[in-house]
Amino acid sequence: MDPLLTRLRAAGFDAVSADLAPGGVVAMAGMATLRDGSRVFAKTLQGAGADLFEIEAEGLRVLREAGATTPDVLAVTPDLLVLEPLCPRPDDNERFWEDLGRMVASMHAVTGERFGWHRDGWLGRLRQDNTWDEDGHAFLAQRRILRWLPEPLVEAAFDAEERRSLERLCAALPDLLPPRRPVLTHGDLWRENILTDRAGGPALIDPAVSYSWAEADLSMLWCSPRPPASDRFFAAYNEAAPLPDGWRQRMRVFHLRELLSDIAHDDGGWGAAQEVREIIAPFARRQ
Structure with missing residues (x-):
């Protein structure tokens, strides 16, 4: 230290x-x-x-x-x-997770006209490309998923056909994801970036903000290991800001960005590459 x-x-x-x-x-x-x-x-x-x-x-x-x-x-x-110092989150407190769900829904109520941000940011040690785009599917494909393919560790993790499968998935995004307006997103909303303030309520740290898909934030929690009480987060969020049908099935597509980022940061030893392969498997060319 x-x-x-x-x-x-x-x-x-x-x-x-x-x-x-x-x-x-x-x-x-x-x-x-x-x-x-x-x-x-x-x-x-x-x-x-x-x-x-x-x-x-x-x-x-x-x-x-x-x-x-x-x-x-x-x-x-x-x-x-x-x-200022914060406190650890109470993983078993359902009220805490409900309050967090309503907080994030309120944050997502701030909408934009385009996807992106007025400047590039960071996700971990690597740049986050926030170039403005009016097409949310193109933004997700180019700025949040395919952006990682040139990173050396990602390039080494997948063969040419796997990269093409990922590209085919991105080309199919308009058929996989219903169009949504860009909203203000935290950008790195996994459990370790959720703490507690002095009053015992939820507080957020380590953002990678942009106007993006609301479900991109939700996927960070949904797809990562989390305590059972956090189910109340999704219930409270959906009460405050109802999600289109099928949102649970879409979570893994949005989570591709985080999986690829983990690999690019040399933190994919837990199986991130295999998860990517499972998600892109339907887009592999049959021999």
Whole structure:
């Protein structure tokens, strides 16, 4: 944790110690104790893009303006982000997950005219292409799925026919997904980016915001390991913002972006490539 403490002190925080935070897979992050006994949450990243933390701080602000709870940003520099501390989420509390479902539905009520964002962002250590597009199917295909194919680890994970199968799936997206308006999305809404504020309610961290498909956010939770109580998230969300029929069956298609990102970040050893193969199997050419 020495690099984190050094950068905190350089930013004016009299940090005396820091404890590594669990759950993160990209940045060095931890809860730091200051000399006066107060605590802050801080994160740093060796070789970070010069605008990575600036974009993350902007995302937190935009989500808060849309009604989501996010931590206060205490400081942001090219190599450091300092936030107010939050608490672990209560995985077995159904009320918590219901509140989160309504929060995310409220956030998704903020709509846009186009898919994308006014600047590119980051997903983990790699750039997120947010180029504006009025066609949601083309945006999902080009900016969120096929975007990962040139990454070296993704290229190595799939043969030529598997890549063509993925391209055929993307060409079929208009038949697979009903058109929806672009909405403000968190962009990385998996369980580790959900915490608890001081009042015990849900709070969101680590966004990769853009105007995108609402179901892209939902797929991050639906397709990842999660506690049983989180079923109440989907029930509460659907009460506040009813989803078109068949949404459960569409979740794996939206989850392709996350699976490919995991592989590109060298975190696909748990079976991400095999999941991709299962999803694209119907689009393989029969011999």
